[in-house]
Structures are given as C-alpha cells and as structure tokens.
Amino acid sequence: xxxxxxxxxxxxxxxxxxxxxxxxxxxxxxxxxxxxxxxxxxxxxxxxxxxxxxxxxxxxxxxxxxxxxxxxxxxxxxxxxxxxxxxxxxxxxxxxxxxxxxxxxxxxxxxxxxxxxxxxxxxxxxxxxxxxxxxxxxxxxxxxxxxxxxxxxxxxxxxxxxxxxxxxxxxxxxxxxxxxxxxxxxxxxxxxxxxxxxxxxxxxxxxxxxxxxxxxxxxxxxxxxxxxxxxxxxxxxxxxxxxxxxxxxxxxxxxxxxxxxxxxxxxxxxxxxxxxxxxxxxxxxxxxxxxxxxxxxxxxxxxxxxxxxxxxxxxxxxxxxxxxxxxxxxxxxxxxxxxxxxxx
Amino acid sequence: xxxxxxxxxxxxxxxxxxxxxxxxxxxxxxxxxxxxxxxxxxxxxxxxxxxxxxxxxxxxxxxxxxxxxxxxxxxxxxxxxxxxxxxxxxxxxxxxxxxxxxxxxxxxxxxxxxxxxxxxxxxxxxxxxxxxxxxxxxxxxxxxxxxxxxxxxxxxxxxxxxxxxxxxxxxxxxxxxxxxxxxxxxxxxxxxxxxxxxxxxxxxxxxxxxxxxxxxxxxxxxxxxxxxxxxxxxxxxxxxxxxxxxxxxxxxxxxxxxxxxxxxxxxxxxxxxxxxxxxxxxxxxxxxxxxxxxxxxxxxxxxxxxxxxxxxxxxxxxxxxxxxxxxxxxxxxxxxxxxxxxxx
Numbered sequence: 001x002x003x004x005x006x007x008x009x010x011x012x013x014x015x016x017x018x019x020x021x022x023x024x025x026x027x028x029x030x031x032x033x034x035x036x037x038x039x040x041x042x043x044x045x046x047x048x049x050x051x052x053x054x055x056x057x058x059x060x061x062x063x064x065x066x067x068x069x070x071x072x073x074x075x076x077x078x079x080x081x082x083x084x085x086x087x088x089x090x091x092x093x094x095x096x097x098x099x100x101x102x103x104x105x106x107x108x109x110x111x112x113x114x115x116x117x118x119x120x121x122x123x124x125x126x127x128x129x130x131x132x133x134x135x136x137x138x139x140x141x142x143x144x145x146x147x148x149x150x151x152x153x154x155x156x157x158x159x160x161x162x163x164x165x166x167x168x169x170x171x172x173x174x175x176x177x178x179x180x181x182x183x184x185x186x187x188x189x190x191x192x193x194x195x196x197x198x199x200x201x202x203x204x205x206x207x208x209x210x211x212x213x214x215x216x217x218x219x220x221x222x223x224x225x226x227x228x229x230x231x232x233x234x235x236x237x238x239x240x241x242x243x244x245x246x247x248x249x250x251x252x253x254x255x256x257x258x259x260x261x262x263x264x265x266x267x268x269x270x271x272x273x274x275x276x277x278x279x280x281x282x283x284x285x286x287x288x289x290x291x292x293x294x295x296x297x298x299x300x301x302x303x304x305x306x307x308x309x310x311x312x313x314x315x316x317x318x319x320x321x322x323x324x325x326x327x328x329x330x331x332x333x334x335x336x337x338x339x340x341x342x343x344x
Numbered sequence: 345x346x347x348x349x350x351x352x353x354x355x356x357x358x359x360x361x362x363x364x365x366x367x368x369x370x371x372x373x374x375x376x377x378x379x380x381x382x383x384x385x386x387x388x389x390x391x392x393x394x395x396x397x398x399x400x401x402x403x404x405x406x407x408x409x410x411x412x413x414x415x416x417x418x419x420x421x422x423x424x425x426x427x428x429x430x431x432x433x434x435x436x437x438x439x440x441x442x443x444x445x446x447x448x449x450x451x452x453x454x455x456x457x458x459x460x461x462x463x464x465x466x467x468x469x470x471x472x473x474x475x476x477x478x479x480x481x482x483x484x485x486x487x488x489x490x491x492x493x494x495x496x497x498x499x500x501x502x503x504x505x506x507x508x509x510x511x512x513x514x515x516x517x518x519x520x521x522x523x524x525x526x527x528x529x530x531x532x533x534x535x536x537x538x539x540x541x542x543x544x545x546x547x548x549x550x551x552x553x554x555x556x557x558x559x560x561x562x563x564x565x566x567x568x569x570x571x572x573x574x575x576x577x578x579x580x581x582x583x584x585x586x587x588x589x590x591x592x593x594x595x596x597x598x599x600x601x602x603x604x605x606x607x608x609x610x611x612x613x614x615x616x617x618x619x620x621x622x623x624x625x626x627x628x629x630x631x632x633x634x635x636x637x638x639x640x641x642x643x644x645x646x647x648x649x650x651x652x653x654x655x656x657x658x659x660x661x662x663x664x665x666x667x668x669x670x671x672x673x674x675x676x677x678x679x680x681x682x683x684x685x686x687x688x
Contacts, residue, residue: 001404001405001406001428001429001430001431002403002404002405002406002423002425002426002428002431003404003406033606033634033635034606034634034635034681035606035680035681038606059346059602059606059634059635059636060345060346060347060602060635060681061345061346062345062346062347062681062683063681079346080635081346081573081602081635082346082573082574084345084346084571084573084602085345086345087345087346101573101574102574104574105574123576125582125583126583126584126585126586127576127578127582127583127584127585127598127630127638128584128585128600128630128633128636128638129573129574129600129636132576132577156583156585156586156587156588157586157587157588159586159587160587163587163588165583165588227428229425229426229428229445229473230426230445230446230448230449230473232467232471232476233476234471238469238471239469239470239471239500239509240470240471240472241470241471241472241500242470242500242501242503243500243501243503243504243507244500244501244507244509254471256472256473258403258404258425258428261672261673261676261677262377262378262379262382262403262676264677266610266673267669267670267673268612268668268669286471286472289472290377290378290403290672290673290676291377291378291403291404291424291425292403292472292473294471294472324612325611325612326611328605328634329605329610329611329634332605332606332634332679333605333608333677333679335676335677335679336379336680337378337379337404337406337407339406
C-alpha cells in the first residue's frame with residue numbers, strides 16, 4: 001500500500017466537544033462545515049449528534065444536504081451562507097435553517113418559504129457576512145414577528161484575546177440585539193474561551209472540536225502515518241528532490257515516503273519539518289513533491305515501514321507553523337487520497 | 345447555491361495532450377496521479393483514452409484501481425510507487441503494472457506474480473524513487489530476462505531547461521540503459537520541452553495536460569467561478585475579515601464570495617489576488633477565510649452574481665505565484681466542495 005493513513009479519533013472529537021460544552025454557559029452547537037473541517041462530515045456529524053449536539057452549522061446548503069443524509073430528521077442544520085438563489089427546494093425538503101445575511105435573502109426566504117425556520121446574521125464589524133446594523137434596525141420589527149430561531153454574529157479577532165475588536169463587537173452585538181425575543185449567538189471556539197460574556201444562548205465551536213488552536217487543551221483528532229516506499233544510501237554531495245535543493249553533508253540514509261502536497265502536506269512546509277518514528281524525529285529533506293517526501297533516517301538505525309507526520313505531538317498547529325498558515329487550513333487541505341481510519 | 349463551480353474543459357485537456365504528443369518523438373503516455381491532478385481521474389482518464397492514450401501513470405495502486413474502473417481492460421496503468429507490500433492482489437486482479445523501485449520490490453513481484461508485467465525505475469540523481477545505478481547493474485541481467493515493459497527515470501530539474509542536472513541525468517540514463525532490450529522513458533512535461541534527446545520510447549506528460557507551467561502553450565483546463573453571497577458599503581476606516589488586516593481607504597463596496605481555503609484557494613495567496621467580472625479585475629481584500637473571500641467591487645459599478653478566480657487569463661500559475669507555490673499544487677488542492685462541470 002502506497003497511500004498514507006489518516007486516523008480520525010471520533011472519541012477525542014467528542015471529548016473536545018464536551019470540554020468546550022463545559023466551558024460554555026449556554027447550549028453548545030457544532031460547526032462541521034468544509035466536510036467537518038476535512039475529517040468527514042457524515043462520521044463527524046453522527047458522532048457529535050450521538051454525544052448530544054442538537055444544532056449544527058455548515059457553510060452551504062449542499063453541505064447541509066450531506067449532513068442531513070447522515071443525521072436524519074431532528075437536529076437543526078444551520079447554513080451560514082443563508083438562503084441563496086436556487087436553494088429553496090433543498091432548504092424546504094431537507095429542513096435546513098438558513099442564517100439570513102441580507103434584506104434580499106430575507107425577502108427570498110419569507111416569500112418562497114413562509115413559516116420555514118430561519119436565523120438572522122448581523123455584521124458587527126467583520127464586514128464579511130450579515131446585515132449591517134442599519135439594515136437590521138430597519139428590518140428588526142418585521143423579522144422578529146417571523147420568530148427567527150437564532151440571531152447571530154461572528155467575531156473577527158477571537159483567536160487574539162487581547163484584541164480590542166472583541167469588546168467592540170460584543171458591545172455592538174449587545175446593542176443591536178437588546179430586548180430581542182430570540183436566542184442569540186456570538187462565540188465560536190475563540191469566543192467560548194473569551195468567557196461567559198460572549199456566550200449568550202448558543203456557542204458554535206468549530207476548530208477546537210478538531211484539536212486546533214485556539215483551544216489549547218484540545219486533544220488531537222487527526223493523525224497521519226505515511227508508508228515508506230524505499231530507502232537508499234547517499235554519499236556526501238548527492239542531492240535530493242526537485243531542483244536539487246538539499247545536498248548531503250554526511251553519508252546519509254534517505255527514506256522516500258508516499259504522501260505529498262496532493263495530500264494537503266503543503267509545499268510551503270518546506271524542509272523545516274520533521275516526521276516521526278515513534279518519538280524519534282527525522283528531518284524532511286528536499287522539496288515536498290506531489291506524492292512523495294524525502295526523509296533523513298540516518299540516525300534512526302533502522303528502515304521504518306512508515307513515518308508519522310501528524311501525530312499526538314506534532315499537531316495540526318505545528319504543521320501550520322511550518323507552512324506559515326493556521327491549523328484550520330492544514331485540516332481542510334488533507335484531501336481524498338488517504339486510507340481513512342475512524343476510531344470511536 | 346453557495347458553492348463555487350469548477351469547470352473542467354476535457355476538450356482542452358485532449359488538445360494539450362495532442363500538442364505534447366506532437367512535440368514527442370515517441371509514444372506519449374499520460375500522468376493522471378493525484379486524482380488526475382485534482383480534476384477527476386475517471387473523467388480525465390476516459391477522455392485521454394478516447395483520444396488515443398494507451399499508457400497511463402498513477403502514484404499508488406489504489407489510484408490505479410480507480411482508473412481501471414473508469415477505463416476497463418486494455419490501457420496500461422503504471423504505478424510509480426511500484427509493488428508495495430499488500431498490493432499484490434490488486435496488481436494482479438486489475439492488471440496494473442508496477443514500476444519497480446528496489447531489489448525488495450523486484451523480489452516481491454517476481455515471487456508473488458511471476459510473469460506479470462512490470463517496469464523498472466532507476467534513480468539517475470534525484471534520489472527519490474528507483475534503483476541506484478549500482479543496484480541496477482547487479483540486477484540488470486536477471487531483470488532483463490523477465491522482459492520489463494519499461495525502464496524509466498525521472499528528471500529533478502526539467503522545469504529549468506538550463507540546469508546542468510538535466511544533461512547529467514540524461515548521461516547517466518543513457519549509460520545505465522545502453523544496449524537494453526526494453527522501452528525507455530525519461531521525460532515528463534518539462535523533459536518533452538527539453539527536446540528529442542530526452543524522449544526515448546515513451547514520454548509521460550502530467551502538468552502540461554492540465555494547463556500548467558512549464559508548458560507555456562498549454563490551454564487552461566480548469567476554471568473557477570464563485571457566487572456572491574452579499575454586497576455591502578463600507579465607510580473609510582472600516583475593516584474587513586479576520587484580524588482586521590484590511591482597512592477601507594475610501595468608501596468601498598465589498599462583495600463576500602462563497603469559496604475559501606477549504607476549496608484550495610490557498611490562504612497564502614493573501615490579498616495580492618484579483619478576481620474577475622468578465623475582464624474587469626477586482627482586488628481581494630482581507631484574509632482568505634475557510635469558506636469566504638472579500639472583494640472590493642467599488643469600481644465595478646454593479647453587484648455581480650459571481651466572480652472568477654481561476655480564468656482563461658488568471659491561470660493556475662498566476663494563482664501559484666500569488667501563493668508562492670507552483671501550479672501543480674493549486675490544481676491538486678482544489679478539493680471536493682465545488683460543483684464540478686465537465687465540458688467535452
């Protein structure tokens with residue numbers, strides 16, 4: 001077998017949700033967009049539903065359809081992009097709840113699906129999704145009569161607890177929702193950690209469920225082990241990989257392992273990376289190829305059958321640092337080629 | 345609909361293959377590893393087979409199984425990672441041809457599947473896959489009696505025509521295969537462009553088929569159009585996106601579009617990117633989120649329904665430059681969330 005194994009620990013996922021639920025002073029939902037942050041929305045969704053999650057959030061209606069197929073009727077599936085043109089039938093037939101972002105969307109929704117559940121998304125300063133406060137002020141009376149299932153906003157800087165934007169958005173959210181007779185939601189993972197002022201009626205953790213920053217206590221959920229295709233000895237001066245970027249400074253034993261950037265092991269990780277045989281680190285050498293990575297196993301003293309790149313210690317956030325990005329992107333990039341093994 | 349559309353022009357793919365075939369002084373195969381460079385190995389494989397391709401290359405046996413399911417019996421499916429432990433049954437049952445990389449693999453192959461097709465991969469300096477010349481010298485007589493279907497190597501620096509490594513690897517390949525009674529292959533896309541000295545009996549274009557560098561004359565194969573979720577007006581001083589990285593310097597109209605790094609639009613592209621409404625460029629503003637991107641549409645004078653990020657002009661190589669990577673990685677990162685539309 002020359003495909004790597006992606007192990008997904010659904011029990012750890014559930015423990016992360018429970019830990020975040022314990023920190024939330026309100027109902028704790030779960031964000032499972034982007035195919036459950038790359039880990040498989042159907043398995044992830046079912047595990048969380050079995051653990052007690054009753055509210056889920058996805059980005060697009062099509063993602064809601066995949067999740068509904070896994071969960072069956074019952075759990076609430078909320079769509080961040082709201083009620084987009086062409087989505088009315090799916091929203092109706094699959095009992096999805098669009099988080100309405102604009103007057104256009106609200107009109108589309110109440111005209112095409114009167115009485116069908118919806119939420120309202122209000123922009124409190126990120127300027128990405130949701131009605132502007134002025135739009136909302138004009139619509140609030142009408143919208144409130146339709147009994148929105150949720151009124152929500154999203155924090156732009158919650159991963160930076162000291163950023164003044166957090167308090168600023170909280171203030172705006174309180175102002176625009178004061179006296180509202182509807183459940184309210186502001187916090188994702190970062191917002192939960194900012195404390196109960198940010199929790200309102202529903203929290204919506206995403207990345208923390210999957211073991212990523214900013215939830216420092218998260219258990220790792222995803223691990224990747226890559227089979228070794230072959231090993232060889234190099235003399236001093238020999239080069240490895242595309243464009244000869246690495247040159248042997250000592251007699252070196254090199255393993256070629258069977259995964260690369262097509263498996264989401266971003267090329268930008270370059271050769272600052274290590275891979276692991278048990279707890280022994282082996283340096284990545286040369287450029288990451290599409291399907292292969294070179295590894296210096298000289299100091300290992302044996303030829304391993306596989307090497308770990310995403311491990312209990314070398315988490316998504318460590319890989320993200322090496323690639324100059326964030327753990328979220330590591331997770332959502334993992335892709336299809338893995339042999340996926342779910343642990344529950 | 346809040347998922348982006350990935351259009352895959354199979355007719356352009358076939359024209360790219362024909363153009364590279366016309367440049368090859370030998371049989372022209374096709375490399376369709378990593379799910380056909382992210383564009384769907386089954387559709388890509390069938391289109392190329394219909395155009396006359398008789399030899400395909402994939403990275404792993406599992407990929408060969410997907411391709412065989414699409415092609416049926418007949419076309420040769422070669423496996424770069426060779427004959428890995430555990431793959432014998434698939435190699436046998438699906439008539440796959442492993443490109444043997446080591447003595448271990450050769451023993452595994454001839455002992456478990458005597459008489460079954462195989463090729464030999466020789467390392468000529470990249471130190472990634474293939475037998476070392478000394479190993480090969482020791483095995484050559486034995487291997488030749490088993491009639492390998494191909495003897496191949498891979499160039500480390502073919503995308504840089506002036507790199508001395510090209511001539512060096514060519515020299516080694518000629519030396520170690522001199523007098524051999526078996527078809528030989530050295531060139532992928534870059535090698536084809538280096539000229540007929542590099543072509544031998546079989547060329548193996550990959551990235552050039554899919555419209556990428558170094559095949560400058562390639563037609564674009566993949567295009568991405570992203571629906572607009574909503575538009576809003578910003579005042580001077582308002583910020584957009586995570587961590588408030590962008591601040592309006594003028595009254596600005598912003599569109600939020602429904603794709604992000606979970607769709608392979610690498611976060612590293614940052615905000616140096618443009619997206620297009622027809623031929624009009626609109627700057628990306630703020631950080632690329634998992635599912636959304638902000639765009640300055642002030643100068644457009646209208647609210648578009650969708651915007652193009654991968655277009656006939658803004659190719660995979662332009663996106664790659666913005667992200668500090670190569671077109672190959674843009675293609676293989678595109679992912680699953682797109683509404684895929686095949687044009688043939």
